[in-house]
Amino acid sequence: MAVAFPHFLTPEKPPMVSPSTSSQIEVPPVALTQDELKKIAAYKAVEYVESGMVLGLGTGSTAKHAVAKIGELLHQGKLKNIVGVPTSKMTHEQALSVGIPLSDLDKHPVLDLAIDGADEVDPHLNLVKGRGGSLLREKMVEGACKKFIVIVDESKLVNHLGATGMAMPVEIVPFCWKFTAERLQGLFEHAGCVAKLRTLNQTGEPFVTDNGNYIVDLYFKSELGDLNVASDKILRLAGVVEHGMFLGMATTLIVAGELGVCVREK
């Protein structure tokens, strides 16, 4: 499945020393860092960007590499007439700083392509997103795109969403958040769910999203079961704004790993 690294990335991967010049000692390549893998996936996704496109600009430590590369290509004149719709305040700032003209869903209700990272990706290209605090704007923007490319390093691949003991984020309104958190936990008692309000490390104050809401992270001890059923149950709860399961939305997955970069269309 893995394919060779594209030529523009080879400088990032130290060359093997040829046996003929190294007295038969082969020096193994230095392992790439997680950030280098994220950059490889992001740059691969940017190859899909064409002049004139309206782009959904993702959020996070992987998506930021794509935003930076798009800005660089615009600056070099290799891309023209790009309009970006950012999925967070942070991406809005970054996109402006690298010179990407911005718009929103009111002016551009249909987008050509979105590129964004994810916290988990399952074999059906379902995603968990929002561990960095963004999910609502991402879901709105990426749901309006004709093509949605997810970019990850291989550590994000899982067999089942939410089965790793990691957070499944749910954005809720601040009003009576304890009540909502308890009801969320109660929905998934069968899966040993524990619901925790996300707080800031320094102050212990609630983390506040770009939309002025709170996030409750759900932790499961066993498998969640049918994801669409779980999604419906969460969304039916008054007080919930959105959750971080992105089901059936991604059209393309780009994974970077030690063996290379792999592209999978849905």
Ligand SMILES: O=C[C@H](O)[C@H](O)[C@H](O)COP(=O)(O)O
């Ligand atoms: O809340 C953050 C977003 O959903 C990110 O896209 C997601 O958390 C992946 O972020 P990163 O690329 O930093 O791992």
